[in-house]
Amino acid sequence: xxxxxxxxxxxxxxxxxxxxxxxxxxxxxxxxxxxxxxxxxxxxxxxxxxxxxxxxxxxxxxxxxxxxxxxxxxxxxxxxxxxxxxxxxxxxxxxxxxxxxxxxxxxxxxxxxxxxxxxxxxxxxxxxxxxxxxxxxxxxxxxxxxxxxxxxxxxxxxxxxxxxxxxxxxxxxxxxxxxxxxxxxxxxxxxxxxxxxxxxxxxxxxxxxxxxxxxxxxxxxxxxxxxxxxxxxxxxxxxxxxxxxxxxxxxxxxxxxxxxxxxxxxxxxxxxxxxxxxxxxxxxxxxxxxxxxxxxxxxxxxxxxxxxxxxxxxxxxxxxxxxxxxxxxxxxxxxxxxxxxxxxxxxxxxxxxxxxxxxxxxxxxxxxxxxxxxxxxxxxxxxxxxxxxxxxxxxxxxxxxxxxxxxxxxxxxxxxxxxxxxxxxxxxxxxxxxxxxxxxxxxxxxxxxxxxxx
Numbered sequence: 001x002x003x004x005x006x007x008x009x010x011x012x013x014x015x016x017x018x019x020x021x022x023x024x025x026x027x028x029x030x031x032x033x034x035x036x037x038x039x040x041x042x043x044x045x046x047x048x049x050x051x052x053x054x055x056x057x058x059x060x061x062x063x064x065x066x067x068x069x070x071x072x073x074x075x076x077x078x079x080x081x082x083x084x085x086x087x088x089x090x091x092x093x094x095x096x097x098x099x100x101x102x103x104x105x106x107x108x109x110x111x112x113x114x115x116x117x118x119x120x121x122x123x124x125x126x127x128x129x130x131x132x133x134x135x136x137x138x139x140x141x142x143x144x145x146x147x148x149x150x151x152x153x154x155x156x157x158x159x160x161x162x163x164x165x166x167x168x169x170x171x172x173x174x175x176x177x178x179x180x181x182x183x184x185x186x187x188x189x190x191x192x193x194x195x196x197x198x199x200x201x202x203x204x205x206x207x208x209x210x211x212x213x214x215x216x217x218x219x220x221x222x223x224x225x226x227x228x229x230x231x232x233x234x235x236x237x238x239x240x241x242x243x244x245x246x247x248x249x250x251x252x253x254x255x256x257x258x259x260x261x262x263x264x265x266x267x268x269x270x271x272x273x274x275x276x277x278x279x280x281x282x283x284x285x286x287x288x289x290x291x292x293x294x295x296x297x298x299x300x301x302x303x304x305x306x307x308x309x310x311x312x313x314x315x316x317x318x319x320x321x322x323x324x325x326x327x328x329x330x331x332x333x334x335x336x337x338x339x340x341x342x343x344x345x346x347x348x349x350x351x352x353x354x355x356x357x358x359x360x361x362x363x364x365x366x367x368x369x370x371x372x373x374x375x376x377x378x379x380x381x382x383x384x385x386x387x388x389x390x391x392x393x394x395x396x397x398x399x400x401x402x403x404x405x406x407x408x409x410x411x412x413x414x415x416x417x418x419x420x421x422x423x424x425x426x427x428x429x430x431x432x433x434x435x436x437x438x439x440x441x442x443x444x445x446x447x448x449x450x451x452x453x454x
Contacts, residue, residue, distance in 0.1 A: 001220055001381055002350070006087035011037045013421070014075040016085070020424055022410035024376035026395060027385045029414030030439065034421060035385050039352055040065055041086045042383075045223035049192050050246075053224070056163040056190050058112050058122035064228050064253050069119040083111040083125055090220035099138045106131030106153075108221060110193075127165075127195070129155040133217075150174045155195075163189050167197065194218055219348060227341045228253050231354040231385075233334055236325030240310040249344060255337030259312045262287065262340060263302045270343045271378045283343055290339045291332070294367045298332065330359040335368060342371060347379025357388035369394035373403045389441045400431035413440050 001023070008016040012034050019038050027035040047062030048055060060067045067073050074084055087109040095101045107130050112122035133151045138144065155169040165188050172179040188197040230253045240259040249265065251258040266284035275281050276289040291298030299315035301322055313322035314332055325333060338353055345351050353372065357365045369384075369391045376382040384391065392411070398404045411425040415437065423437050436442060 001092060002088055002090050004089040005038060005041055007038065007041050008085035009075045009078045009082055010041065010084050011073055011075060013037065014077050017421060019412060019422060020410055023408035024373060024382045024395065024404060025384070025410040025412065026392065027383065027412050027414065028387060028392065030416055033414035033416065035414050039383065039385065040067065042223065042226055042350065042352065043228060045193055046226040049224040053192050054163060054189065056124045056159060057115065058124070060120055060122065070114045070122050071119065080114065083113050084122065086110045088221060092220040094216050094219060100135060102133050102135045104131055104133050104217060108218065123159065125159055127157040129153065157188065157195055165190065167195060192224055194221060222348070224248055225349040227345050227349065227351045229337050229341055229353050230254060231358065233337060235330055235333055237312070240312065242308050242310055251337040251341050258337045258340055259302055259310045263304060263310055265344070268344065273378050274343060274374060283340070286343055287339055290371055291335070294335060294364050294371065295332070300336065331364060334359045338368065339371065342375040345375060345380040350381045350383065351375065352383045354385045356384060357386055357391055362390045365390040366394040370398055370403070373398035376408070377403055392441060396427060396431035399427055399429065413437055415439060
C-alpha cells in the first residue's frame with residue numbers, strides 16, 4: 001500500500017511537498033491548488049506502462065491525461081537542468097516461498113529529465129530505493145516463526161541509454177546490531193517502471209538461499225493496476241461499439257468501456273464483503289443492487305445483437321420496463337462506471353475517482369461515498385477528489401459505523417498558503433473533526449451567518 005507521495009518541481013509544486021495517504025484518501029480544497037497534480041503523479045505512471053511496459057519514459061499524453069510537453073509540467077521557477085521528482089513511500093507484506101515471507105517499509109524515488117529528442121515524454125534519469133525489510137521464516141508444519149532477520153537495502157538505478165540501466169546496491173543484514181554489508185552492481189532493464197532483475201539473494205537461517213524478485217518485493221508499486229474515473233465522464237449514449245477488453249480490465253477514464261466490461265464480465269464474482277441482496281454475487285447482479293441502494297431504485301440491462309453494437313438500458317424502479325439512456329437522469333450514467341470499478345477492483349489495486357458527486361442528489365452522494373468506503377475496506381486503496389460536504393460527512397459516518405478505521409481515512413485540504421500548501425485533517429474515532437482550517441467546508445456557516453446573523 002502507498003503510504004505517501006512526494007513531488008518536487010512538478011507543475012505548481014516547486015518545493016518538495018508530501019501527501020500522506022490512507023486506505024481511503026479524500027482530496028479537497030481550493031481550486032487550482034494541486035489536487036489533480038497529485039493524482040497525476042500516479043496516472044502518468046499508469047499510462048506510461050500502457051504505452052510501453054518495457055519503457056523508461058514518462059508518457060505525458062495518453063489514456064488517462066494529456067499534459068502537453070515537458071516544459072508545461074516542469075515548475076516554471078526552476079532551471080532546465082533540474083529534475084522532476086516523484087517519490088512513493090510504501091509498505092507491504094509478501095510471500096517468498098511457502099515457509100517464509102517478508103514485510104517491507106520503503107520508498108522509491110524517480111528523477112525525470114527532459115528528453116531533447118521528444119518533448120512529449122520525460123526520461124527517467126534515476127530510480128533510488130531505500131528499504132527496510134524483515135524476513136520471517138516459518139516451520140511449514142506448525143507455521144510458527146523460527147527466525148526473523150532484518151535487512152536494509154539501498155539501491156540506485158542510473159540510466160545509461162534508452163531502457164538500459166546500471167544498478168548499484170548495498171545490502172545490510174543486522175545481526176546483534178553489527179551490520180554485514182554486501183554490494184552488488186550490474187546492468188538491468190525496467191519492466192512496468194520497476195527493475196527487472198532479482199532484488200537480492202537472502203540466506204535462510206537453515207542454510208538455504210531465497211531470491212526475492214523486484215516485482216514481488218514492490219507489489220505496492222504496481223502502477224499498472226490503477227482504476228481511474230475522471231470528472232469528465234461520458235453522458236448518455238445511443239449505443240456502444242463492442243470492443244476487446246484491455247489487459248487490465250477497467251471502465252476507462254471517461255467510463256467509455258463500462259458497457260463492454262459489464263457485458264463480457266457479467267458473471268465475474270465480486271468480493272463477498274460488497275455483496276448485497278439475496279441474488280447472485282455476480283458483477284451484473286451486484287451492479288444493480290448497488291444502483292438500487294444509491295438511488296432507491298435502479299435496473300441496468302445490456303442487450304447485444306449480431307452486429308457490433310451494445311445497448312445500455314435503464315430503469316429507475318423495479319418494474320420490468322427498460323428505457324433508453326437519454327430518458328434516464330444523468331446521475332445513473334455518472335455513477336455506473338464508479339460502481340463497476342469498485343466491484344471489479346482487487347485488493348492491492350488503486351481506485352481514483354474525481355468528483356463522484358457530479359449530477360447526484362445529496363442522499364445519493366452520501367450512499368455512493370459509503371460504497372467507496374466499503375470498497376476500501378476490501379483492501380483497495382481509494383483516492384477521491386471532491387468538493388462535496390456530503391461526501392466528507394458520509395466518510396466520517398463510515399468511521400463512526402466502523403466501516404473504516406479512523407486511522408485508515410486521510411483527508412487532505414489544499415489551501416493557498418505557499419509554506420503549507422496541504423493540511424491533513426484528522427478524523428477522530430467517532431467521526432468528529434476537532435480542527436477546521438479556514439476555508440475547509442465552512443461556506444455554509446458563513447452563508448448562515450450572513451442570512452440569519454448566527
